[in-house]
Amino acid sequence: MTANLSALFYLISGILFILALRGLSSPETSRQGNYFGIAGMTIAIIVTFLSVGNFGTGLIYVLIFLIIGGSIGAFIAFRIPMTAMPELVAGFHSLVGLAAVFVAISAFLKPEAFNLGTIGDIKLASLIEMSLGAAIGAITFSGSIIAFLKLRGIMSGSPITFKGQHFINLILGLAIFALIYYLCTTQSDNIFWSIVLISFLLGVLLIIPIGGADMPVVISMLNSYSGWAAAGIGFTLENTALIITGALVGSSGAILSYIMCKGMNRSFFNVILGGWGATDQSSSSQSKEQKPVKNGNADDAAFLMKNASSVIIVPGYGMAVAQAQHALREMVDALKKNGVKVSYAIHPVAGRMPGHMNVLLAEANVPYDEVFELEEINNDFANCDVAYVIGANDVTNPVAKSDPQSPIYGMPVLDVEKSKSVLFVKRSLSPGYAGIDNDLFYRDNTLMLFADAKKMTEEIVKSL
């Protein structure tokens, strides 16, 4: 296969990867996107075979290893429960990182095979590229491993911080650059290995101070790192597919982690720099918010509800304060248009006066036959997909059922926690009228939507 032809095919595979990501812009095209990705990968692999043109025993070994790896991958993919997704992705990342390290090592050990010069006399540019690739790959590897362990629960999810942490990271980072510089001048093996080792260490140190809640951002960031590593190797190997894909993955991962931070209202730099601000934060709020909450945005909420078959709305005093009744009505209208069954559950003491919610819902022209009192609807939560709790708090607090010490013990409450997912719209984790913490915020099937009830509901309407 001529270099031109294979370059062309690499280009095509790069484009297919772009299309793969593009497919995800809507759920309808997403699966088609995945097929593009698979096609791109297939083309890249085949073209590589053909261009190497080495059809000896080596090829057979390659195929064997490919199949071994593939089977393992397929097995994991089928077996893993959907809930273990984040750690799975983290685990996979570590593999990519390690693969990049191996390729870089291989290139360093046998530069002739890659047209990079000879041992001890590797081209300068290639040397920089490959050592950068190896370093980034190594960071990706060890960082992903830590992320995996944290998510899997093998390692504690809480941030591990110690004094001078950032300083050490800085030193290590600078050391890597210094070593690369020496590597270029001396071409020494030992230096190369040190770079790899230090990078492994740096990866660990970078991730341990980051809390479990921020892991998705970290994973996406590691994803980005693995992309840059691939691009670095791509430059080394003068391979367009690697360059395109690496840059694509690198930038998209970075942007994605930025988007996720924005969505969670967190500072990007704090997260990425490894709990940079963690210490400041802990003093103020962490002490109280020990337990982790899942934090969503309007899009998540819209997606969940759009795909639900039944939704129960639980309004509370916060809806009244935000005057969100009109927006709520609109949201329900939009959901009904999507074929979702929606009803309202009114707790007898929701709000601050008897019938508070009724006044507001009537104002928004909510039909009376969609409004149910506690006893009528409480059993329906078990069969409902989403409970949308808007500015209510005490009236959903399960502590009323379980803890005789609680001031609200004995009050009947709405069993929102029995629905598949619970969305809580409120501005913060602060308690309601009764002044007691609500355990539901920290449940697994709860997604907190921190915002003014009206604003959030309006945004959901927009996303629907």
Next chain:
Amino acid sequence: MTANLSALFYLISGILFILALRGLSSPETSRQGNYFGIAGMTIAIIVTFLSVGNFGTGLIYVLIFLIIGGSIGAFIAFRIPMTAMPELVAGFHSLVGLAAVFVAISAFLKPEAFNLGTIGDIKLASLIEMSLGAAIGAITFSGSIIAFLKLRGIMSGSPITFKGQHFINLILGLAIFALIYYLCTTQSDNIFWSIVLISFLLGVLLIIPIGGADMPVVISMLNSYSGWAAAGIGFTLENTALIITGALVGSSGAILSYIMCKGMNRSFFNVILGGWGATDQSSSSQSKEQKPVKNGNADDAAFLMKNASSVIIVPGYGMAVAQAQHALREMVDALKKNGVKVSYAIHPVAGRMPGHMNVLLAEANVPYDEVFELEEINNDFANCDVAYVIGANDVTNPVAKSDPQSPIYGMPVLDVEKSKSVLFVKRSLSPGYAGIDNDLFYRDNTLMLFADAKKMTEEIVKSL
């Protein structure tokens, strides 16, 4: 300047152009974007000078011509009234098209200067590229001229259609390709000139059947053409800046015209293929709607109101029927957030019962001090930017002031027509309770928004 260095600079200028377009994603960054564009252009020009390296008299001439052209451009840019924007852009396009043609001609006449071979023995790829560039440039030129003439009013804006039009266009198109093929085999001057000529003709024929209303789409499409022409030339000249920019402009123009079609609810292909469906349309509805009305969408309305300093809302029976009061309130809230002053003008007999509008506005919690009766507010229309008439009709009909024969003669009406623009939200041109036609629909400063009042208002909220 070495080839590498200039290639690098061309890359930078390409990136600056990307950033220029990116800047337009929000009004805040848009001006910065424009500066990026200017910087990119400056770099491209300077690099070209340096890489040609021909600092003789030629350079002086170039500078002179540059200054002449620039002065003309600057003069036009400062003098042109803002309302003439669309035709100005069309006019400018024609220049780009012609410039591309000229460059292609020049390259054809003196291939050696561009490293494309010698006369009569031009490289095949270059020949294809340059003739495509020339053809597309020529189409852009003559098409833009027609668009310019139509928009300027020199030529009638109505579509000019004749039988077999599309067939002729097809023939011409095929002819161009055939000629390019012959050009490649014969390298004959005449064929090259014929290509240019036929392309000029095709440009004219492509645009004349398109109606004035679709001109913005056409302009954007021509923009796209000019991009492709530039990219073609870029390949010929092996110039990265031209390739990047050409592809950028080409694809962005095409997408933009697609987006605009979608926004106007028109079929992209009908528009681009030059009034393909024009004949079907006229037969069905034109008969009744003799007079032309301006027909807008939610985006237009949102834009107009967002940039207004004061808006008066005129609700009528249609608002009640559509139960649009909540959506209306939301729209007003959004406008107020944008710093627009909004008030409601209630005609004494709007709706179907005394106080009909008041009930509904109160339901939507519209503050009473924003609601004015006819006498209080009628003088304010003259100073208001937009009157948003939502489901009202008779109460705005100026015939009540002018025609003693009219059944509503003598009734005081709201002088909405005195405001700078009037937006009418109703489902059709059908009359109101009194059963008489409303002359306002056909006025120049009226934009009809045909839709259910609630839906339209909700859409406007989304666009705000």
Next chain:
Amino acid sequence: MEIDPFIFRLSIFILSIFVGYYVVWSVTPSLHTPLMSVTNAISSVIIVGAIIAALAGSSIEVFEISNIFGFLAIILAAVNIFGGFLVTQRMLQMYKKKKK
């Protein structure tokens, strides 16, 4: 095993198309008119070709026929560059002013 630069150019071309595609989707609809005028201005980067055409060949006989075409192209493109960017600027200024 050198790769033909054409392949690279093609890659660049195609990637630029993608960028153009995405860039436009992210433009707010209210800025579509400035978008048109700025893309118009940018497309006059054809001036690069025009300059090459104008200065092509020996520096003595400037006014060969091909050079003349080049010079004409320069004028046209220059009108466009200055006109396009300035008009865009004016438009954007307008947007700025109306915003409070």
Next chain:
Amino acid sequence: MEIDPFIFRLSIFILSIFVGYYVVWSVTPSLHTPLMSVTNAISSVIIVGAIIAALAGSSIEVFEISNIFGFLAIILAAVNIFGGFLVTQRMLQMYKKKKK
């Protein structure tokens, strides 16, 4: 006057960054998890390098040290390719099913 291919690669690299930037903004937030897993799968295109590394050199002594690293890399990348795409597929299937 040949241009160094590195410049081209750099152009490609930078344009790809733009594409990546835009492509992600246009992904609906609800698909962010599949996005992560698909980018993960795609990033295992590093297998290209791994294959080259594995097959590098003379075909006789397959198990030189550098080749071994190549083979290891192949396994790792392969796990990722199959695992990544399949898991994405499963996830997307889930989204599909929920839609009526």
Next chain:
Amino acid sequence: MIIGSISENVKYEKRVAITPDVVKKYKSLGLEVNLTKNYALHLGINDNKYQEVGANILSHEDVLLNSDVILQMNIPDEETLNKLRANQILIGVLNPYSNEKKIKNLISKKITCFSLELLPRITRAQSMDILSSQANLAGYKAVIDSFAYFQKAIPMMMTAAGTISAAKVLVVGAGVAGLQAIATAKRMGAIVFATDVRLASKEQVESLGGKFLVVEGSENLETESGYAKETSEDFKKKQEELLKETLRKIDIVICTALIPGKKAPIIVKKDMIEVMPSGSVIYDLAASQGGNSELTKVDEIIEANGVRIMGETNILNKLPVSASNLYAKNMFNFINNLFNKEKKTFEINLEDEIIEKTMVK
């Protein structure tokens, strides 16, 4: 020119034809205004409030004697009418059908009479349309009064002590009064049903958030002039069945169905009242024309089967301030149309549909 008005019999009529606000308007037309003593004292308006804006307070006789136009709510008693003289103009709600004798006398004395309930329902006349303005308030007040009378709370309230369900209100006849009744009841949080014979009223009812009871195969019974015609037998039967079914769960009925110049249609029959829940209220605004309910007794509160039926004829005596304000403005608009601003006289221009139709001949 001078316009005047004398006190109504305050026992039966609390509304007045001229308020201080419109006095100003008359003055700005160049008209003098004469009123009798304590003209609107029962509304809390002292004579000086009128005098401040330029009205003259005269004796009963003087007002009658000196005014060119006499504006009233109702037709005055014989004694007063006898004091009128030729070429004077009398305007009010004169009810020419029931007051035939009085009117004949007046006409024979060359006194021009305008009766405003005869106003044509054209757009231009809307500002003088006393039927609309008064019916509107009547619809509102009927709801407020029946809510005050009803022994339960109207809106839905889900409370710690159990739920009060929303009251169900049926509005019979969705004309001006009916629509305002719908709007008012809806505001309070009631579930509102409505029925009418005019097809257009469905959309109108829904535009106020009410539910329209659609009688199958309903024909459009609207006349050219916007009033209702009498209904066909078949329609009546279907309407009855639907109504009876609906009334089983209705708490409050507001009746407003009228056919101009005829007895009001009897819509809520005895057997329907029997199925209504005990404690319900029927408020019959059509009482003055016989009532829409079979059991309605004018100006009495009947209790049948635990259902209370109120047949108010002049409900606006309970809302006299607002009602007078609107009535006086209607009057003014009528005068404004009658008065020739150039010649400064009243001109009976029979070309003008409004003048032609309202003049009693």
Next chain:
Amino acid sequence: MIIGSISENVKYEKRVAITPDVVKKYKSLGLEVNLTKNYALHLGINDNKYQEVGANILSHEDVLLNSDVILQMNIPDEETLNKLRANQILIGVLNPYSNEKKIKNLISKKITCFSLELLPRITRAQSMDILSSQANLAGYKAVIDSFAYFQKAIPMMMTAAGTISAAKVLVVGAGVAGLQAIATAKRMGAIVFATDVRLASKEQVESLGGKFLVVEGSENLETESGYAKETSEDFKKKQEELLKETLRKIDIVICTALIPGKKAPIIVKKDMIEVMPSGSVIYDLAASQGGNSELTKVDEIIEANGVRIMGETNILNKLPVSASNLYAKNMFNFINNLFNKEKKTFEINLEDEIIEKTMVK
């Protein structure tokens, strides 16, 4: 175990302590229910409605004799009380402060008395909180009644005959009654202002669309238990100034400000009433504790300066059905808490805050 209730003095009290609905609930707890004849006839509820659900209709004496628990609205008269015997339980709104003698007697006879207005304001007690349930309805009814009484229309109406502007309502005290009053007035389209001393009430008022009159430098005067404290002098003065300014344009005032166990604060002073527009209405729900307005006379309608002041003590007699429904449910919830379901007896568990606080000692 048997619970019983005897008819109240229907002249003064139209509410009842047991409704057919709750009879069912008592039965399902395993309790018998005894009632006197025509127990709730005045509400349109026949004795057979009670019998259908399993209540026994007995004579006055038999009910008193046979019941373990007597449920009432108000404390019965001496004669009745004398018939009670030891170990019976009496539950109602007993007003131990004003009925000291009666209660002493009862206690000395070993009759256990629970007075429900003493209920602690804890979350668990909300379902028994008669003050809330009744205040809620009182707030609603006060608005409905004053609207019925007001001589103008409440909502804004822009009509062909001119504009009726929206009425302005001021609610004094934004407790349960006040909030419901705000909600009700707002629904009708009134412009609603409110004032209170508790800081939290600002947000609550606004959550119902009312405008809160903020007295500058206001301190929070809420006690631990959620009631209001007495206010400081400085605050009172500022509040007065603000109120006087506001009242100049107010049409209807609803007074609900109470301080438990004390005389109601006088908030609307004489000089403020003087500046109010003539025709305005003050509805004083605090009348039973002296009233929030200086001129309030209990159970009378006073007219001062054209302003009508109504001081109703038992407004819920006008809404007896809804009020009884909620009261009876509150009662049931209280009994449900008192009744030991395993031992099937009533148990006075003084550990339980609710029982401890309500028991009169």
